[in-house]
Amino acid sequence: MRNPRVGVAILTMGTRPAELTALLASVAKQDTPPARVVVVGNGSPLPLLPDGVTGVELPENLGISGGRNAALARLKEFGDVDVVVDLDDDGLLISTDVFTRLVELYESDPRLGIVSFRIADERGRTQRRHVPRLRASDPMRGGLVTTFLGGGHGLSIRMLEEIGGWPEPFFYAHEETDLSWRALDAGWKVLYEPDLVLQHPWTSPTRHAVFYRMVARNRVWLAKRHLPALLVPVYLGIWTTLTIARTRSVAGLRAWFGGFVEGLRTPCPPRRPMRWATVWRMARLGRPPVI
Structure with missing residues (x-):
């Protein structure tokens, strides 16, 4: 350019x-x-x-x-x-x-x-x-x-x-x-x-009232839109575990799981899974698309 x-x-x-x-x-x-x-x-x-x-x-x-x-x-x-x-x-x-x-x-x-x-x-x-x-x-x-x-x-x-x-x-x-x-x-x-x-x-990101719900819903949408089918449950499972371990607010966890369910129930098209070559490229850059 x-x-x-x-x-x-x-x-x-x-x-x-x-x-x-x-x-x-x-x-x-x-x-x-x-x-x-x-x-x-x-x-x-x-x-x-x-x-x-x-x-x-x-x-x-x-x-x-x-x-x-x-x-x-x-x-x-x-x-x-x-x-x-x-x-x-x-x-x-x-x-x-x-x-x-x-x-x-x-x-x-x-x-x-x-x-x-x-x-x-x-x-x-x-x-x-x-x-x-x-x-x-x-x-x-x-x-x-x-x-x-x-x-x-x-x-x-x-x-x-x-x-x-x-x-x-x-x-x-x-x-x-x-x-x-x-x-x-x-x-x-x-x-x-x-x-x-x-x-x-x-x-702090939690200053936004919608933080927990949006973060959870959009993370599910990310997986549904972009990840190969095999990686979708891996990605969501890892982030669910991390969220439970990190979140100290009961209200925050409740909002997070509400957003998670919303993401599962609602579509966010289009679905265009990334190539496995991209998954490997991201892994080589230090962050595979599962975490």
């Missing part, structure tokens, strides 16, 4: 106006300026945006997947974007060369589909859950991985045109895994680059 043009997509629900303003200022300071910046109000009105920033107000909250697809559709309409950068509205680009480095990565590898940023708080700490690999003790170890971080990442438009966009029925949780599994099965690469940093407050 020669001279890839960057488009930025940001979702907001209108609850972080100060953080959104700071994020947009950090985007404007990039050495490599973005071709486009789109801010989507996900079921909420948008504040006054800086000149050159396009606003899209959705009448209802479509979730992370639906909101990002709306931003992606608007960027595609412009026709001058090659790489989409999704950023959380409470994040901050603390370096001015993030887009320059990102462009260099895409220029150097025509099969690079996804680049995952490192998420770090104000003290430079990266939570274990924000390292996209099983061995997560060293957040500074980059390389090829099998998933990516939703808070800050780059996506090749050419890849998205081949594999499709975000899985809208998921609404929230595991949408990155769904997208990365499709990318890997189509022969694209997913890279974790820790030198590309999005500063983000230290948070």
Whole structure:
């Protein structure tokens, strides 16, 4: 990809106006300026945006997947974007060369589909859950991985045109895994680059009221959509065991099992099982699609 043009997509629900303003200022300071910046109000009105920033107000909250697809559709309409950068509205680009480095990565590898940023708080700490690999003790170890971080990442438009966009029925949780599994099965690469940093407050995923139910339902959907039949019970069995062992909240477990049953009962087409070659490739990258 020669001279890839960057488009930025940001979702907001209108609850972080100060953080959104700071994020947009950090985007404007990039050495490599973005071709486009789109801010989507996900079921909420948008504040006054800086000149050159396009606003899209959705009448209802479509979730992370639906909101990002709306931003992606608007960027595609412009026709001058090659790489989409999704950023959380409470994040901050603390370096001015993030887009320059990102462009260099895409220029150097025509099969690079996804680049995952490192998420770090104000003290430079990266939570274990924000390292996209099983061995997560060293957040500074980059390389090829099998998933990516939703808070800050780059996506090749050419890849998205081949594999499709975000899985809208998921609404929230595991949408990155769904997208990365499709990318890997189509022969694209997913890279974790820790030198590309999005500063983000230290948070817990359980702050979202729907966390347990969505995580369980969407994990079942992941298996039903993408795994070879032989691996579906293995994957679900391992994650059920891990959830029971890790979860200390009785209410949380009840919600999780409710979501699990919902996932079993409800379809989430299409079913396109990944190739066994992809399973082996993921295993060689350190994370077979069973955990």
